[in-house]
Amino acid sequence: xxxxxxxxxxxxxxxxxxxxxxxxxxxxxxxxxxxxxxxxxxxxxxxxxxxxxxxxxxxxxxxxxxxxxxxxxxxxxxxxxxxxxxxxxxxxxxxxxxxxxxxxxxxxxxxxxxxxxxxxxxxxxxxxxxxxxxxxxxxxxxxxxxxxxxxxxxxxxxxxxxxxxxxxxxxxxxxxxxxxxxxxxxxxxxxxxxxxxxxxxxxxxxxxxxxxxxxxxxxxxxxxxxxxxxxxxxxxxxxxxxxxxxxxxxxxxxxxxxxxxxxxxxx
Numbered sequence: 001x002x003x004x005x006x007x008x009x010x011x012x013x014x015x016x017x018x019x020x021x022x023x024x025x026x027x028x029x030x031x032x033x034x035x036x037x038x039x040x041x042x043x044x045x046x047x048x049x050x051x052x053x054x055x056x057x058x059x060x061x062x063x064x065x066x067x068x069x070x071x072x073x074x075x076x077x078x079x080x081x082x083x084x085x086x087x088x089x090x091x092x093x094x095x096x097x098x099x100x101x102x103x104x105x106x107x108x109x110x111x112x113x114x115x116x117x118x119x120x121x122x123x124x125x126x127x128x129x130x131x132x133x134x135x136x137x138x139x140x141x142x143x144x145x146x147x148x149x150x151x152x153x154x155x156x157x158x159x160x161x162x163x164x165x166x167x168x169x170x171x172x173x174x175x176x177x178x179x180x181x182x183x184x185x186x187x188x189x190x191x192x193x194x195x196x197x198x199x200x201x202x203x204x205x206x207x208x209x210x211x212x213x214x215x216x217x218x219x220x221x222x223x224x225x226x227x228x229x230x231x232x233x234x235x236x237x238x239x240x241x242x243x244x245x246x247x248x249x250x251x252x253x254x255x256x257x258x259x260x261x262x263x264x265x266x267x
Contacts, residue, residue, distance in 0.1 A: 025221065025225070026217060026218065026221045029143060029147060029217055029220060029221045029224075030151070030213065030217040032141075032143045032144075032147070033143050033144070033147035033148045033150075033151045033217065033220070034148070034151065035144075036141075036144040036148055037148060037152070039144070042144065042145065042148075043144070043145065043148045043149040043152075044149075046145075046146070046149035046150075047149035047152055047153050049149075050149055050150050050153035050154075051153045051156055051157055053115070053118070054111065054115040054153055054154060054157040055157050055160070057114050057115060057118065058110045058111060058114050058115055058157065058161060059161070059164065061110055061114060062106065062107065062110045062161050062164055062165055062168070063164060063168045065106060065110070065165075066098075066102075066103075066106060066164070066165040066166075066167075066168035066169040066172065067168045067169070067171065067172035068172060069102065069106070069169055069172070070094060070098060070168065070169030070170060070171070070172035070173040071172035071173060071175065071176045073093075073094050073097055073098075073102075073169075073173060074094050074172070074173035074174075074176045074177040075176055075177075092196075094169070094170065094173040094177070095166075095170055095173075095189075095196065096196055096200075098165065098166050098169040098170060098173075099166055099196060099200055099201060099204050100200055100203075100204060100256075101252075101256075102165065102169060103162045103163075103165040103166045103169070103204055103208070104158075104162050104204050104205075104207035104208040104211055104252070105211075105248065105249070105252060106161075106165045107158045107159075107161035107162040107164075107165055107208045107211070107212075108158055108208065108211030108212065108214070108215055108244075108248045109245065109248070110161060111154055111157060111158045111161065111211070111212055111215045111216075112215040112218075112219070112240070112241055112244040112245065112248070113241055115154060115157070115215070115219075116154070116215045116216065116218070116219035116240055116241065116244060117219070117237050117240070117241060119150055119154075119216060119219040119220060119223065120219040120220075120222050120223040120226075120233075120236050120237045120240040121223065121233055121236075121237055122223065123146065123219070123220050123222075123223025123224050123226075124222075124223040124224075124226040124232065124233035124236050124237070125233060126142075126146075126223075126224075127223060127224055127225075127226055127228075128226070128228045128229065128232070128233065132224060142224070143220075146220070147216075147217075147220045147224075150216045150219075150220055151212075151213055151216045151217060151220075153216070154212040154213065154215050154216035154219075155208075155209045155210075155212030155213045155216070156209075156212070157212065158208045158209060158211055158212030158215070159205050159208045159209045159212065161208070162204060162205060162207075162208035163205075166204075174188060197263065199259075199263050203255070203259045203263075206255075207252060207255055210251065210255070211248050211251070211252075214244060214247050214248055214251065215244045215248070218240050218243050218244045218247065219240045219244070222236040222237070222239050222240040222243070223236055223240070
């Protein structure tokens, strides 16, 4: 018993050191992938292919999530607003919630869960087949050739999906708030301008853009450093989704806090 208690601090220290090492390597992978961004001829074709793939596999799921999500927020907020006699403010609250918080997070989680899983499995398969080592032998940097286009593709698609989430969520909220609860269309949309600023949309698109980089960087890193064998690839996919979710939510808090200080909310 005493021996196990003695080993506990050492085990915790090794885990912390390993987590810090992996965090550093992840940051190196991201920065190295961005370093050769200017060389478009090397990654433009792969970028277009990855954009089409990510858009194809995420566009329908994100709409299927956004519409009921907007409807749920509208129903909950509308019920409370009706009790307070402020039903006309439901549209403003729904639109503000979708634009400021829901849209970038939903887009990032879809890119991570659907597209990021595919990226991790693809990079992991290349790793266990020694394709990455073969590229290094031929003098080709696998990060520049494979990671760079996926970083920009994920960020681009994440920004586009953010707009789709906002549109689909507002449509779902409009249906349940206007058609089901009887709020006038003018009152539904008029209140949104009182709570939102143009900078709100800009920070939302910026968040989605950053979250796309994070999702692609984590997916590529986990795939390129997975254990050999199908089990290793499966574990890498699971870790990529979990780590991306944690980092995205932490980054969202930091960006929101900075934005609230620079641009105080308007009432």
